[in-house]
Amino acid sequence: MAHRKTTLKDIAELAGLSVSTVSRALKGDTEIALATRDRVGKAADRLGYQPNVFARGLSTQNTRILALMTQGLHFSAFYRQCLAAFEKSAHERDYYILGCSVAQGHGLREYLPLLRGGMFAGVSFMDYSFGDVQVLDLSREVENAGVPYVVTYDDPSLPEDGYHIVRVDFADQARQAIEHLLKLGHRHIAMVAPWSRPQFLNGYLQAYSNTDLPCHRPELYNIPVGLIPEEGLMDSARKIAEEVLNLSPRPTAVFVPKAIMAGPLQFCLKRAGLRLPDDMAMVTTKDVRDYEYLDPPLTSVSVDIQEFSEASVETLVKTIEGGNETPSRIVTVPSHLIIRESCGSATGRGWHGLERRKHGKEVVL
Amino acid sequence: MAHRKTTLKDIAELAGLSVSTVSRALKGDTEIALATRDRVGKAADRLGYQPNVFARGLSTQNTRILALMTQGLHFSAFYRQCLAAFEKSAHERDYYILGCSVAQGHGLREYLPLLRGGMFAGVSFMDYSFGDVQVLDLSREVENAGVPYVVTYDDPSLPEDGYHIVRVDFADQARQAIEHLLKLGHRHIAMVAPWSRPQFLNGYLQAYSNTDLPCHRPELYNIPVGLIPEEGLMDSARKIAEEVLNLSPRPTAVFVPKAIMAGPLQFCLKRAGLRLPDDMAMVTTKDVRDYEYLDPPLTSVSVDIQEFSEASVETLVKTIEGGNETPSRIVTVPSHLIIRESCGSATGRGWHGLERRKHGKEVVL
């Protein structure tokens, strides 16, 4: 099918040098004469040289292959954008990244032999709940395999010491979102948050208490949702929309930290006859490009994906290269409010701000 | 972070044998005394041995890692089920499989260094159009890297010789679907097919000509669609629904080889006020479990995923292990009609068959 792959030896022969020199030249070792480095580079290009990842990995004990593990990767636009950003950060450090979708035992069968087989130089666990037993098992596997890892996206059930954590402050996100909505005059705000992230509720309550406004029955206005299978997205959204609309008094805004539901929920609310943003303001999290194309475009509070990925990759690479002695490291990536039109913004279509209009339409789901 | 990985040497020491013997024992070489094999197996288990993929790959020149490349992997339920099935087939042969989502140049940047770096023992190109220049470039890259590959899902623009192809007969799928619909009494049938797969139209026409029924303006009733970005799915579906419903005479059935659109299209048709299956029958392709949970459950014509994956992995592994001399191989995987309720089947809710009812409802999209 094809020519044998070109190796260091081929280059060495072509350039009349030893394999060791070629190896050093290629990695830009300044001990090697500049002229030599040049010559080697040219020869390598001419032969289309690409280092054999396996040989390199064996020799250095660093495969330079990182795994980004999360559940429902590729399902969520946010995860996919993260993967792309991780990739960018990894490449800058001459690492590769492979996205592994590992959810509740599923996908593990696929990656475990590779993990144990020394494939990965490090793994980043993204957006897992370490309260979940399955996830704990997974992390134990990784630990047993002797693979360095970082936990990105935090988790409350994780002790701080002994872990490398790139943290997103969920409570702060909720606080920012709710304060924004309170400032716009909303008083009854529903929240659709992941079951496993109680921090959002803390932030929600904190925002109210910061303003001295009364917080009406938070136990009802906060709607926790579990893991949603891809196929069940619209169905869940419809149910949630129903729940939101049946609250009394009817909320005028909804904060959706369960970001995967934001689009579907918006769709369902519109189908239910609501005019957005007038009848219902919306804020979500995990900002992605797609929010701009939704109607109305979604306001969100989110980490900057690139900044976040950068922090995660940097921490991971430091851990890998620093060896066992790397002190455990906690980084918190800040969250910012990104205002679009879903709360009635100035952008594009006038400022709706405080004047919420009553709607008399029949709501049909 | 963790104990050094256990190696063959560790087992050898524990069992009081040489590394070579341990290596052979572990792969079940019958030359090795059964008692020895046993002892080695026990020792390996006790130490939690897992062979280092890199060392093995280096030594055998076969990394045993396969790549399944397709665009929009994980986006489509079908692709994901395929990945799972490939995985199963691969594992039976002691291979691993990694899913790579590579679309129009995108994702390539990520996988190319790994590909060139000798990571993959083989790659399966799934459901690509080799008429596309980008795809040709990709295949050339793979070829230059000296990596064996198979083309699964066929392509008309591919010459047969010199390729290993696992083929799906698109024309036959269309013929089966349309014949099914014609038999049920439908006379005006819309088709939503991928732009890049003209074979579907051939099958469509053939079904009509087999029955001597007149085929009304196929150039209008066949609606070609291009690549649809994930975010644009519902929008596209809405547009397509509109197009279908504006055809005159209004079709009573639609065949959707662009399978990713089937669910969304069904949803839109329902939202447009149609009663399914009475007002519109539907057949699609790429059968997945999810079809069973849709309302009404979707009839489809499809290859059996496991059979298909098995054929693909088998062909690929033969090519890898057979070396350059493997004769080019073409396998066609048969397609079957899977009848559910979306054409008004006997299952569950009575037989609607020939009596199509007129509907007087307003159609709102």
Next chain:
DNA sequence: CTGAAAGCGCTTACAG
């Protein structure tokens, strides 16, 4: 500034 040599963890002819 460059090269010879050992080693990463495995496999596989080749001896015995």
Next chain:
DNA sequence: CTGAAAGCGCTTACAG
């Protein structure tokens, strides 16, 4: 039936 040895393609002390 088992072992010593070479080799896969790279990296990296260690000499010179």
